[in-house]
Amino acid sequence: EEHDLAVSLRDRNDLAAARALVMSHLRFVVKIARGYSGYGLPQSDLIQEGTLGLMKAVRRFDPDMGVRLVSFAVHWIKAEIHEYILRNWRIVKVATTKAQRKLFFNLRSAKKRLGWFSRQEVEQVAEDLGVKPETVLEMESRLSNYDLAYDGTDSDDDDGPSIAPAAYLPDLRHEPSMLIERADNAETERDGLYTALESLDARSRDILQRRWLNENKETLHDLAAEYGVSAERIRQIEAAAMKKLRSSMAA
Structure with missing residues (x-):
């Protein structure tokens, strides 16, 4: 059935076939999106972005390639989710170059497994990912830092001292x-x-x-x-x- 639908879409631009292909693979999108829940972003948004990737894959899928749509689509689904995460994960964008993007999604899992890196581990990660050790150290620093809100506080105690920039400015809101x-x-x-x-x-x-x-x-x-x-x-x-x-x- 998948092959017939894909042929109908390719040869006759059958939108009903395209919709059927998308709907039949939505569970796969949800499964992939759940794998990115650790970034603290809304699950519904991750699924929506993954679905856009699936739609792009369906449009580009050639049923005569000899592979299933699910195998072809995984790259497109993950690519859309990755772009969304990179746009929204932090106030300050953490990955702008191709090497940094590659590191971003691989280094977080490595840090969970290894904790803080030794010099030898840094060099090993750099070799595995094909980047310079300095790039690994820079990305590790970016992932370890946190975003400081202008009017936030670093203390759980509301009566405790605050290092937020707004704490040192006069309050002119009610003038x-x-x-x-x-x-x-x-x-x-x-x-x-x-x-x-x-x-x-x-x-x-x-x-x-x-x-x-x-x-x-x-x-x-x-x-x-x-x-x-x-x-x-x-x-x-x-x-x-x-x-x-x-x-x-x-x-």
Whole structure:
């Protein structure tokens, strides 16, 4: 059945066949996504990103290659999840180069197994991954550091000392001039947002409203089902609308 569906998609651009292939492999996406639960990111987002990878794989799958879709798709699923994790895991991006990305996903598992690295272990990891020892040490440092919030505290005791930057600045939040300025800014931004939204077509405006502005935000798949298109298409419309919105508000 998988082969027949893939042939129908390739030869006749059969969207029903594409949907059937995606739906039949969603459990596989969930299984892969669960393997990344240790990064502290929403499981639903990991599954959604993995599903986008599956959709890309389905589009590129050739049934005559002699491999199953599940084997072909695993690379695409993991690639989308990896990109999402790298964008969202830390406030400060931890991996920007190809070598750093390779290290990011391999070094965390090695650290769990070995703890702190000795020089010999650093050199061994570098050799195994094909990178320089200095790159391993740099990534280990990035993974060991934590993000310090501007207004956070490093103490579990609320009465204890704080090293957060905000603790050393005067609190101007309740000065009358600041309150008036914030109210004016909020009104200006709100008016600018509504004006920019009116410049969008009805579908784009509806998608942005329900994805970002409503209290109960809807997923890409919810909107895709309602509009009768793929989740990837909804994402494209959303991205284009966001770009136009930013341009309108910056003008």
